[in-house]
Amino acid sequence: MNLMKYYYKRIAASLLLTASLIGQVKLAVNTIPTRVDVHLDGINLGSSPIRNERVTPGVHKFEIKKKGYAPLTYDLLVNPAQAVQLDFFLNPVYKVRFKTEEKGLIFELNGEHRWDVQLVRLELEAGNHFLRVFKIGEIIDEQTIRVDEPKKFNYYLKKPLSEE
């Protein structure tokens, strides 16, 4: 009798599982770099690469964070499909030294980060950043700097940044 109950429960569980899988989309997530924790709608799916997960059609939020890389948040409208595969390329954060011999200058990066020392160490997301230079409250220079590796910038007034 107990054996029968056990089998009934197993069949019921299988049916429930089957019903819940109908209409879902098979999900695979790859990241570069690998071994990154992937969160889907706030739930940790585990470390990438993710395989054989299921997601329902509709809007979902993916969140990926790893030290040394810019955090990534992505809203995806999942279409009714058989499977969906996502490849995330995380943007690295590089260590950069910024130096100038000029005095009395204030530097501003991306409109919000400011410093006034002649030598500073920065952690910058790879890509372009917008640099403004102020002197006595006035903008005296504007440049776009590109970061694609750890490097040292030397700033000379109204000259393009030199790299070391």
Added chain:
Amino acid sequence: MLKPFFNRIALIAGSTVILGLISGCSAFRGPLYPDIIYNNRQPLISVTYEYGEIELILPIKYDAAVPDNILFKVFTQGDTLHPVISILQEAPKEFLAYLPQGVLDIQNSTNLIKIFPQDKNFDPVSVRFKGIHFGRILLPPKTIRMGQLIVSGNTFLNKNDSTLANVDISLQSYDNIIHETQSNGSGYFQLAIPGEYRYAKHLRIVAGENLIFKPYTKKLDFSQVRKLKMDIGLGPSDEMKEPLYMTNKNNVHFREGPDIGSETLFLLEEGEIISVTRVTPGEYHGFIEVDLDDEKSVQLEGWIERVDLRLVNLHNVYKRTAEYYFIKE
């Protein structure tokens, strides 16, 4: 005694040197900006969908005849104007189509396969079905038949063109009744039989077997059309003047003269109407109506023995009803 003291001094001095070196190097490298500076660059993300296919299978069966070609059209989501796929092919045993995932209504049976046999003997048919996300749909077999043959019209009394309701009507092949019905309260009737009888040579319509008159019989020819319109007049025409009598049995002699031994022109069936004009002690003289092929009729005169006739009351022409009666002399 002094050893612990010197050890402690050495430790403090070492720590001081290390701290000095660290702070010296830090000063040399510059301070660390407290925040990581992001540029909010659009992340590089690749999204790849894999869509499943829907394999749609409809087995086709044929009844009696097979059309040469069939056009299949698949409509989805209740849209009956724009098919998602149209396929013209030789009459197959199975209609097979592959549809992309997501085109079908998976909640309701609003998806539709319309089947258009490319043959005027067949009518289009439809199959409704409920969709799935992807995978295989095997529908129940659909039988393609030749289109029905339809005859319709009205029944009326020839005498005054008034409507005759509830008249028995049947379609017969030889003496086999294929289908039978009754005209409705307005005298309208419609009979439909399978298309396989289209070229039957002995197909006929019989009307009025529940009336006192001789039933109306006419051969039907569907070889050119599948729908026939036919108004059926029953009973004697207006040309037949009263008093009207009718034969009360089969094989009644309709003779040229009243004399014994006079030539018999016709043997009349039960229910034949005679318009009586003269009466003798044993015989009636009158006219019968004979229908010609071109739907005209002629009147022929002759003599009939009085015992073979009974008077007709045209106010009730139905058999087997409470109101029905013959007026006897």
